[in-house]
Structures are given as structure tokens and as C-alpha cells.
Amino acid sequence: MVNAWAIQRDPELWDDPTSSKPERFEQGKETSDLIYKLMPFGLGRRACPGMVLAQHVLWSTLGPLIQCFEWERVGEKIIDMTERQGLTMPKLEPLEATCRQDSSGRSCLLSF
Numbered sequence: 001m002v003n004a005w006a007i008q009r010d011p012e013l014w015d016d017p018t019s020s021k022p023e024r025f026e027q028g029k030e031t032s033d034l035i036y037k038l039m040p041f042g043l044g045r046r047a048c049p050g051m052v053l054a055q056h057v058l059w060s061t062l063g064p065l066i067q068c069f070e071w072e073r074v075g076e077k078i079i080d081m082t083e084r085q086g087l088t089m090p091k092l093e094p095l096e097a098t099c100r101q102d103s104s105g106r107s108c109l110l111s112f
């Protein structure tokens with residue numbers, strides 16, 4: 001069994017592996033061998049058959065949530081990213097956040 005958890009946190013493979021840096025996935029960065037370093041859907045014959053569906057759903061749900069809203073944590077406390085055990089690696093402390101419609105005037109996929 002492949003230990004994807006360890007591979008995804010290996011400092012020899014990732015710059016500052018435990019920090020949230022979405023920009024690391026921008027084109028041209030971290031793209032070589034990404035499929036073997038990240039493996040969100042597994043690899044090979046037993047890889048996830050729902051990958052394409054999942055990616056489309058993610059684009060159409062997460063995209064508008066990020067693009068159309070401004071998000072803030074509740075209170076001043078830094079968000080604790082500690083994981084608890086479970087199949088999908090849930091957070092130990094559930095995430096609490098507030099959002100409001102983006103006021104920057106950027107175009108948004110959704111109209112209200």
C-alpha cells in the first residue's frame with residue numbers, strides 16, 4: 001500500500017510541505033511528476049473511477065465559492081489544521097468561517 005500521506009508531506013518533494021500554498025500548483029511550478037507526488041485519486045488500475053466527475057464538481061462548486069465570496073475566519077484565533085483520524089482526514093476542530101459577497105467588482109460566475 002502506498003503511503004500517500006507521507007509522500008504529500010515529504011520535504012524532499014515539496015517546498016514547505018505543510019503550508020497551504022495553492023500557488024504552488026500554478027502552471028510551471030511543482031508540475032513535474034505532480035501526478036506521482038500528489039495522487040489525490042490514487043494511481044493505476046485501482047485509481048478512482050470518479051476522478052473526472054469529481055474534478056468537474058469541484059470546479060463548479062469550489063470555483064464560485066472562492067471567486068464570488070470573501071471568506072474570513074470567525075474570531076482572531078489562528079485556524080488549527082490538526083487532523084483527526086478518519087477516511088477523509090477530517091479536521092480535529094471543525095472549520096468555522098463567514099463569507100460575504102465579493103465587493104471587489106471582479107466578474108463572478110454566479111449572478112445574485
Ligand code: HEM
Binds near residue numbers: 045
Ligand atoms: C474529490 C473527490 C474524490 C477523491 C479525492 C477520490 C479519491 C479516491 C481514491 C484515493 C481512491 C483509491 C484509489 C486507489 O486505491 O489507488 C478512490 C477509489 C474509488 N473512488 Fe474515488 N474519489 C473521489 C470521488 C469519487 C466519485 C465522485 C466517485 C463515483 C462517482 C468515486 C468512486 C470511487 C470508486 C468506485 C473507487 C474504488 C476503485 C477501486 O477500488 O477499483 N470517487 N477514490
